[in-house]
Amino acid sequence: MIYDKLSFYYDELVKDDQATQAWVNWIMDSVSSPCELLDLACGSAEISLLLAKNGFQVSALDLSQGMIQAAKEKDKKHKIQFYCQDMKNLSNLNTYDVITCLCDSFNYILSKEEVSLFFKEVSMHLKKDGLFFFDSHSLDRLVEFEEEFNETGCFEDCQYQWSILSEDDYIYQDFAFYLDDGKIVQEHHIQRVYTPEWLETELKKYFEILKVTTDFDLEGIQEGEKYFYVCRRLL
Ligand SMILES: C[S@@+](CC[C@H](N)C(=O)[O-])C[C@H]1O[C@@H](n2cnc3c(N)ncnc32)[C@H](O)[C@@H]1O
Incomplete structure (x- = not known):
């Protein structure tokens, strides 16, 4: 199982407080006030915890038992409801104002069929006007x-x-x-890396795409490392 062994070293390898703050700012810039949020593929929950600190009621899930364990150990005040499960099946969960899938996690979905079902599943677990934030590796x-x-x-x-x-x-x-x-x-x-054109076509089946940026703040699809999507559930 990926990330079970890596979970021991994940924070040492990639933890970056400035980047965590940038992810949280990106979300808070598009949300009028803290609300109920589900963080998919939360990893060691650095971002989930900072969102909770900022007043969000956070639920967070990850497929890796090791990552969930590492995340729970950091959540000393038990602010977050954690689930160890696949993000492609949310049938046991509620609906949320915001769903996030951050920092290269989306790219672990390896087939187009699964991506399409994933977008549908996310949209079905958003409340009316609910927002979906995710990023994808760029073609670059x-x-x-x-x-x-x-x-x-x-x-x-x-x-x-x-x-x-x-x-x-x-x-x-x-x-x-x-x-x-x-x-x-x-x-x-x-x-797997998907083209922005294909992602846009699939997203539009379930969402209105409110904003696409590259590397947080370059408008639209440009040269860079990641594409960032803010989407609203279609009525
Ligand atoms: C690059 S890490 C990002 C973690 C976290 N979002 C962050 O920003 O630090 C990718 C995470 O995706 C999780 N993951 C991969 N496939 C998954 C799936 N199908 N369902 C749930 N989590 C998954 C991994 O276990 C890992 O924790």
């Missing part, structure tokens, strides 16, 4: 990672290697952690 990322990216580093108890490579419309990530006791912990991730 596919070009960037045609040449393999490699990062190495060390944490307190291990050294790590992280490589990223793209082929066709897929991005492959490999993580290896070399522990001091000689054990090696590895994960292999696959993400």
Whole structure:
């Protein structure tokens, strides 16, 4: 299961307080006041927790038991209702004013059929006028990672290697952690990148697209790392 082993190192690897604040600002800029929000693929819940701190009533889910465990340990005041489940099936959950799926999480949905069903499922769990915020890897990322990216580093108890490579419309990530006791912990991730044109067509079946930006604040689809979508449930 992806992110179960990685959950031990996720925050050390990618935690970035400034970026977390930028995600929260992006959402708060489009929402008139704090409300009921469901954060899909919440990971270690850095963003979910900051949203809760800002007055949102947050529910958050992730497929990885390890990520949910790490998130719960941080939620000392038990502000968030956590669920460990697949974001593609929300049938046990309520409806919300806002649903979010942030920071490359959407790209773990690997088929067009599943993306279409996912958008439908999200729209059905939004209240009237409810908003859906998500981001997607840009097409430029596919070009960037045609040449393999490699990062190495060390944490307190291990050294790590992280490589990223793209082929066709897929991005492959490999993580290896070399522990001091000689054990090696590895994960292999696959993400898929969809064209903005196809995403727009699918989204419009269930949502009005209110705003598309690149890397938070460049208007529309431009050169950059991620496309950002703010969508409102169709009546
Ligand atoms: C790059 S992390 C982002 C986590 C978090 N949103 C953040 O901003 O830090 C991607 C997350 O997506 C989760 N994930 C991937 N596929 C999922 C699925 N089908 N349902 C729920 N969570 C999923 C992973 O377990 C992981 O925690």
